[in-house]
Amino acid sequence: MSQNLRPSTSRPTCIDLFAGCGGMTAGFVTAGFEPIAAVEWDLAAASTYAANFGETHTIWGDIEEVVKTHEFPDADVVIGGPPCQGFSNLGSKNVDDPRNKLWKQYLHVVEQVQPKAFVVENVARFSTTSEFAMLLEEAKYGRISNYELSWGVLLAADYGVAQRRARTIVIGSRIGPMGLPQSTHARDASRGLRPWETVRSRIAGLPRFPDTTSLPSSTVQFFGQSVPGAFKGMDLHVGRQPRPLSLERYDHIPPGGGRFNLPDELRPACWRNKPTGTTDVMGRMRWDAPSLTIRTEFFKPEKGQYLHPQWDSEDLENRVNRPITHLEAARLQDFQDDFLWCGTKIQLARQIGNAVPVGLAQAIADGITRHL
Known part of the structure; x- marks a missing residue:
């Protein structure tokens, strides 16, 4: 049965696919967005997401089935990190790993919703895979050809996160060029940037x-x-x-x-x-x-x-x-x-380990907000 969830909000809105516990959503909420739909197949993770952002807009289920039965609401931004085990340095590095194909379901939702922008997050080596090359082809000739892409490997520590976590970030925009966020922190605090946050700044005192x-x-x-x-x-x-x-x-x-x-x-x-x-x-x-x-x-x-x-x-x-x-x-x-x-x-x-660091997600959201 088709389900259509319609938002009633004056804030910019976002849909989170492969939402996990909601690290990406947490960053976007901090930046002023309102989440209006989310999909997560793992019950515990979906429950964590629902506990923090609301159960009514959270869909617990397999995205391949969800896209067949749900009509997603209009939204300003679609965000998400398709499972990355097939791309990870710790994984099998198998380009035919079925988990590597789930980004196509992500694109299906983008094609349906036509948000002003979308964000794909994945492990650092995603940008070197054949799947990433296919994503670029979709932007040139396929279902997201009306979007202009910016991408790169971002280090979470460069955005105020006390962690050297490198992630591939792809931002697609159909409202003009929308680059990656500028670094706010640096190892040596050069160029007027703030120094990296430290383990001490997060866990001292416990x-x-x-x-x-x-x-x-x-x-x-x-x-x-x-x-x-x-x-x-x-x-x-x-x-x-x-x-x-x-x-x-x-x-x-x-x-x-x-x-x-x-x-x-x-x-x-x-x-x-x-x-x-x-x-x-x-x-x-x-x-x-x-x-x-x-x-x-x-x-x-x-x-x-x-x-x-x-x-x-x-x-x-x-x-x-x-x-x-x-x-x-x-x-x-x-x-x-x-x-x-x-x-x-x-x-x-x-x-916790699979989440997008909240500070990195917020930096991405802040950059998108300026364009919206």
């Missing part, structure tokens, strides 16, 4: 050692389903119970260090036999620098540079030997503490 390993026991109802939540702030400051061997390994890692700082007897065979690469594995953050990319398994130091930055070379008692918590990861993704989250710990970690 309890060093969480007093629980569990989320509160509560549930909420969204889409007629019961999901864990809604959680916020210190609810997400949950720890883990590392093995003694893991704690011993953590204790050898200084800020900015990683697996190469471990003595041979503490290195598993797979690391001893791999003398190069994966330099961020078992890494410790630096207080006075942005973090590296926050991925979906930030709670596992063996997956990246996720150890808490506190480490004193002389005072053994002044070390925090644990991975960052969900709250710390969310802050490094620029989510406010009053943002509501739904799902299990694993589901929340996936939502």
Whole structure:
């Protein structure tokens, strides 16, 4: 059955496809936009989105089915990040991965809605893929030929996010040239820009050692389903119970260090036999620098540079030997503490790691607003 959702708002409006928990929407809302439709197939992520931006305009479902049954409302901007696993450096890099084709569903909605502008967000290497080349062909000769494209790889740290996360951003406009946002921050604060934000600016002051390993026991109802939540702030400051061997390994890692700082007897065979690469594995953050990319398994130091930055070379008692918590990861993704989250710990970690940093999304939205 066709469903037509019509907005009644004086603010610029946006539709979020592949919305996840709503990181992109959060940035656009901060910039003054009103979300009027969103699509997300994962129940926990869709519930998080609905908890923050409203359930009535949120569609929980597979976008391939949604585009067959829903007529989307008129909107000023369509935003979204089609799944990127097939493009990711950590993925299979398979151009035929069916997840890489979902951007075509995104274009179907753009073609139907005819927004003034649209934004596609994806991993950095998306801009080097055959799928991206096909997207450019669609802009030249296909369904979005009435749009002028601007694209590039943006570093979130250059827009006030305390994270060195590189993402491909494509902006399409049918109301004249609309370039990418100008950087507001820089590593060396050159050209009058502000210095990069740091890990310290986001997580300093939180309890060093969480007093629980569990989320509160509560549930909420969204889409007629019961999901864990809604959680916020210190609810997400949950720890883990590392093995003694893991704690011993953590204790050898200084800020900015990683697996190469471990003595041979503490290195598993797979690391001893791999003398190069994966330099961020078992890494410790630096207080006075942005973090590296926050991925979906930030709670596992063996997956990246996720150890808490506190480490004193002389005072053994002044070390925090644990991975960052969900709250710390969310802050490094620029989510406010009053943002509501739904799902299990694993589901929340996936939502946090997959999100567009809110500050980067806001910078993009601010630039679009000036053209609108």
